[in-house]
Amino acid sequence: MALYLHFPFCRRKCRYCSFVSCAGREADIPVYINALKAEISRCPGGESVGSVYFGGGTPSVLTPGQIGDVLATVRSHYSLSSGAEISVEANPGTVDFPYLTEIRRTGINRLSIGLQSLNDDELKLLGRIHNSYQAEEAFQQARQAGFDNVNLDFIYGLPGQSLADWRRTLHGALELSPEHVSLYALTLEPGTPMWQDVESGRLPAIDPDLAADQYELAEDMLAVHGYQHYEISNWARPGYECRHNLVYWRNGPYRGVGVAAHSCLDGRRFANTDSLDEYLAAFSRGELPAKALDEEIGSELRSAESAILGLRLESGISADNIKGSYRQTVAEMTDLGLMESSGGNIRLTRRGRLLSNEVFCRFLPD
Ligand code: SF4
CATH class of the missing domain: 3.20.20.70 (Aldolase class I)
Structure with a gap:
């Protein structure tokens, strides 16, 4: 962690x-x-x-x-x-x-x-x-x-x-x-x-x-x-x-502590209040800080996030993890010169890095 x-x-x-x-x-x-x-x-x-x-x-x-x-x-x-x-x-x-x-x-x-x-x-x-x-x-x-x-x-x-x-x-x-x-x-x-x-x-x-x-x-x-x-x-x-x-970037587990800190653990994403006053007030009451966010990450969203985060890395993501509708997306992005295949992995090209936000949008679930 x-x-x-x-x-x-x-x-x-x-x-x-x-x-x-x-x-x-x-x-x-x-x-x-x-x-x-x-x-x-x-x-x-x-x-x-x-x-x-x-x-x-x-x-x-x-x-x-x-x-x-x-x-x-x-x-x-x-x-x-x-x-x-x-x-x-x-x-x-x-x-x-x-x-x-x-x-x-x-x-x-x-x-x-x-x-x-x-x-x-x-x-x-x-x-x-x-x-x-x-x-x-x-x-x-x-x-x-x-x-x-x-x-x-x-x-x-x-x-x-x-x-x-x-x-x-x-x-x-x-x-x-x-x-x-x-x-x-x-x-x-x-x-x-x-x-x-x-x-x-x-x-x-x-x-x-x-x-x-x-x-x-x-x-x-x-x-x-x-x-x-x-x-x-x-x-x-x-x-x-x-x-x-x-x-x-590998979508691994992390815990955030302090004002506005985000965590992603055990299939949940949660975040503390972003108000310093609220954070300190909770402490003075002997309570944990209020959550500004607390959500379960479903399997579809988790796959999308793993793909998006992994594509930020030069190493990219394993082609074996490209399943279902992502295959079509990767094929389209490859045709546009935004993605390439290398050593069993799929990754962004130089042009793809410049347009990464547009590419990542295509991986988000509807
Ligand atoms: S004000 Fe914002 S950008 Fe400037 S040092 Fe603080 S956190 Fe960083």
């Missing part, structure tokens, strides 16, 4: 952010940690856990002591595999060398750093709290602290971002030489300040064709530098694929 722990605290809300996170609530962190530990201790114990992921929000606003405290609860409640992958999302502007050294001592063995860009104008546009100097410094300090498994997150498809701008950020990323890179196309979520700026014309609209060119440029540059494009948005040096996220 993979274990996800959500920390919804951030120093400032980024201008594009629609994640479950909030600024100005740091005073609630100690009680939140108690609530999260209480939730862990009320889950079935003793299960084997192969990965732990501190996600957010910005988990690196926790002190090393708080991270160690949560990990101690995880260790005492679950059977944490030896060599388990234990990741923390960290944002530049919230970490320094002593901090990173201390969290590594608690047992954190993988960092995922949200650099997002190496261009100061773009970082300002996104509303990030850091600049490009701090971004590179955070990575160098992680190395000095001994982290040898580091992911860097970047965003492309920004309003006004040219192909040359993106190439410069990619060059900078490659110079840092992380083990893992995640690249996400900017999604403008309604209601966010950046969405309002685009809607009102203060910012140019996103150009999807340019974003596709940026994605293909990244594919080419990362391949030349030895990164394996193992998932639609993720590249890794061999052996450094994110084991935690691979559980999601």
Whole structure:
């Protein structure tokens, strides 16, 4: 099982952010940690856990002591595999060398750093709290602290971002030489300040064709530098694929703890309330948090989800698992050049990755 722990605290809300996170609530962190530990201790114990992921929000606003405290609860409640992958999302502007050294001592063995860009104008546009100097410094300090498994997150498809701008950020990323890179196309979520700026014309609209060119440029540059494009948005040096996220893509079991955390276990999908206040109130009443979602996953939906998630991976899905109406879908997608067969597996082509959402829709049950 993979274990996800959500920390919804951030120093400032980024201008594009629609994640479950909030600024100005740091005073609630100690009680939140108690609530999260209480939730862990009320889950079935003793299960084997192969990965732990501190996600957010910005988990690196926790002190090393708080991270160690949560990990101690995880260790005492679950059977944490030896060599388990234990990741923390960290944002530049919230970490320094002593901090990173201390969290590594608690047992954190993988960092995922949200650099997002190496261009100061773009970082300002996104509303990030850091600049490009701090971004590179955070990575160098992680190395000095001994982290040898580091992911860097970047965003492309920004309003006004040219192909040359993106190439410069990619060059900078490659110079840092992380083990893992995640690249996400900017999604403008309604209601966010950046969405309002685009809607009102203060910012140019996103150009999807340019974003596709940026994605293909990244594919080419990362391949030349030895990164394996193992998932639609993720590249890794061999052996450094994110084991935690691979559980999601393989439709494996995972438990989420904390505000808005999702779980998928024993044929059910469920999620906690996305309200921090409700989450803390339930804890103060000695109750488990309210569920925002609780549904059984039928066999048809499970097959569809396994196909969709598996197709996100470069390895694709076994042709043996293509049954019934999926055979027709795969044949059509193959004729369109969006899928291909390789070594007994079916996978997306390069063009299929660009149009993956359209492909995935075809796998959903009616
Ligand atoms: S750091 Fe991440 S979670 Fe926090 S506001 Fe920015 S985008 Fe949202």
